[in-house]
Amino acid sequence: MKAEPASIQLHIESRQGEESVRQQLQGTRFQKASALYLRYEESDPAMGQTMTTIKINETQIKVIRHGDIESEQVFEEQQSHSGYYQFAHGKLLLRTENVQIRNELNEGKGSVAWSYDLYSEEQHVGHVDIQIHIQEDSQT
Incomplete structure (x- = not known):
């Protein structure tokens, strides 16, 4: 895959x-060392002006948000990771467990999916499934 950013x-x-x-x-896709990065601006009005970066490598997925919402979460199979969500009115501590990752990416296109149990302040708040399908931007 090319090292320069590509529209997706x-x-x-x-x-x-x-x-x-x-x-x-x-969004934009780029490769840095052995990791694939996806970057996009959040479209949900509740997120305000927030840029999300997703780092995908062989063993884990990391989601980082900067802007009106600040957050960081790491997803890795058979690992528990602490993270956070920072809002204007406070910070929410998070933890992920029982992560399953399915990576079907080829040269930065295809899909990646992960599921996990989410805990906030040590209370189980639910099971989350996320799937992202990535394709070249046909408008470029």
Whole structure:
């Protein structure tokens, strides 16, 4: 895959319990060392002006948000990781467990999916499934 950034289309679906959210976004994809990076601006008005970066490598996925919402979460099979979500009115401590990752990417295209149990302040708040489909941006 080329090292320079490429414009992409992202189709993101996240599910927690009965709630499902689908988004179609434009973003940028680039490779740095052995990791693939996806970057896009959040479209949900509740997120304000927030840029999300997803780092995908052989063993883990890391989601970092900067802007009106600040957060960092790491997802790795058979590992528990602490993270956070920083809002204007406070910080929410998070932990992920029982992570399963399915990586079907080829040269930065295809799909990646992960599921996990989410804990906040040591209380189980649900099981989350996320799937991202990545394709070249047909508008470029």
